[in-house]
Amino acid sequence: MDTGRKKQFRFSEQDDLKMLREVISRNPFKDRGKWLEISLALPMSVDARRVRERTVLLMEQRRKANSSSLKKSGVDEVYGEKEILLDEILDLANDEEEKKKDDKSKAIKEEVLCKDIRKRALDNLTPSISDENLKKMPKKSASVMSFLKEKAELERQSKEDELALRREQFNLEKERFEIEKQERLQKLEMEKQQSKLMFELFSKCLNK
Template sequence: MAAMRKKAVRFSAQDDLCLLREVVAQNPFSDKGKWATVAMEVTSTVDRQGFDVDTRRVRERTILLLEQFKKSDNDAAKKSGTNEEVGGKEELLQEILDLASEEEIAKETAKKKKEKEESKAKEMRKRAMETLRPEVSEGEPGPSSCNKTSVIAYLSEKAQSEQDLRKEELQLEKEKLKLEKERLEFQKEERRQQLEMEKKEKSMMFKMMQALIDNVNKD
């Protein structure tokens, strides 16, 4: 018997906000494995029966929202949420676009650096081979000790190049970790403020309802 297909999950405006906050917090563009964490956090946060999303669903939903945002096609979002929700969604989407762009730039920079180093190493090997296989004219002596000196110089230059590349990679990784730490701190503070605001709103709603009940009882 064929397995039953999983029922599609629909996202509300609030669900989208929850998803986008997690994407910003986890930054799955730098680590694809973080999509699983995003799915788990969103599923546990959205308190609605039957709401269960997997890695593929949150990734596809995020991509769809980004495409709509880039095309400035937010009519559907505006119809399904308040102005405050729409504004918050646009800010989060812009931040996510910035994260994705940063990762693309980092990957392109790393790719170009690797190509440059490979080209340099190839040229150095070529020069070394030319030195090891000199053209010997009739009556001239064969390869001398100068060839050995050239090989040693090549190996030394190669080792220095690899060492410099490693230092650059370590520095880049250090800067990346620093930026990630600052981003997480910012997100932590933003969440704290959001929770504080929600707490105040709930308290105000409770007081208003209590006052309304008291007025009804007096009548």
């Protein structure tokens, strides 16, 4: 009797290899939208969710295998293409997780710094008048000039503080841009090295 349920696709060994190669190529751990691209690039009919779940399952199995092999001393593990691909995918996932932690820590530090800058600016903009100073404030008309002079000084100081705040914010943005630039360059260099190593490894396997 036909229940109308669609039969779930079962991955073969070759299907896994094709999927894992696409995962390494597109790195969905950095951009979740890449899971859809991977599913569309595969020759089998699977959606993004199925690809993600299958990849996560294989990663968990590989983690357990790695953990088990570490406990067995003197046992040489045989590495095939699938194991090599999974180990590289685990590295990609770990790198992105560490980067997210670093970005979160950096964002927290920047938020604290901005709050401190704003607080200092507001402190400088708000003059404090004690009771003693309040009693000493002139009451005659001759004191108007003194008052206007003090007001002008406060306005000048306010503008200087505002400019200082803008300079600090600009320097902060510039520093963050340089850090992100260096991180991008390092990432590109790592990807080039990984691609080179994978090419050399595949070449050796083909020549055997």
